[in-house]
Amino acid sequence: MFYIKNTGKEKAIMYDTILVPHGGTKAGDEALQHAIHIGKQEKSKIIILHVIPPWPATFDEYDEDDSVQGQIESVLSSMEENTRKFLAEKVTHCRKEGLKCDGIFRTGKPAESIIKYVDEEEVDLIIMAKKKRVADYKSFFKIGGVTKKIQEKVHCSILLVDTQ
Secondary structure, three states, rough: EEEEEEOEEEEOOOOOEEEOOOOOOOHHHHHHHHHHHHHHHHHEEEEEEEEOOOHHHHHHHHOOOOHHHHHHHHHHHHHHHHHHHHHHHHHHHHHHOOOOOEEEEEOOOOOHHHHHHHHHOOOOEEEEEEEEOOOOOHHHOOOOOOHHHOOOOOOOEEEEOOOO
16 A cells, blocks of 8 residues: 655555556556556556557548458458457466456547546556657656646546656
8 A cells, every 4th residue: 555645644545446558569568567566565456458549531532442441451350359469468467466457448549548448437547658759858858648648637646657
């Protein structure tokens, strides 16, 4: 259990549900490791959320061409299958660590999908990788667009993992 000082009194903070938005990257794996560490201490449930961006609208013009439409559907089906396998691996890893865990995927814009999930479910903590920007002194103080949108819209704690 984590404690914070609140006007001179200690107040317990419990993280029953931890959301880990994971884009299938090493940085996402690092964020998941932090979630596992905290989840073990808190006996939390971990939700791994993977968001597949929507298909570009520029391909809508091929709607009437059956062969192209079939190829598009095949690619989308393959993406969905790969996402399910990816999530199953991550969920299995968490469960082997003794944690409750679910993997969920959505299609949409990442920030909007994450915010919507947090609004719909009881999420106590989001643990996500901080996207690195160009290496200059100004970038040290910036966070990525998705992270910034999430930070501005959600009403739960966020742990940003600085990855290498």
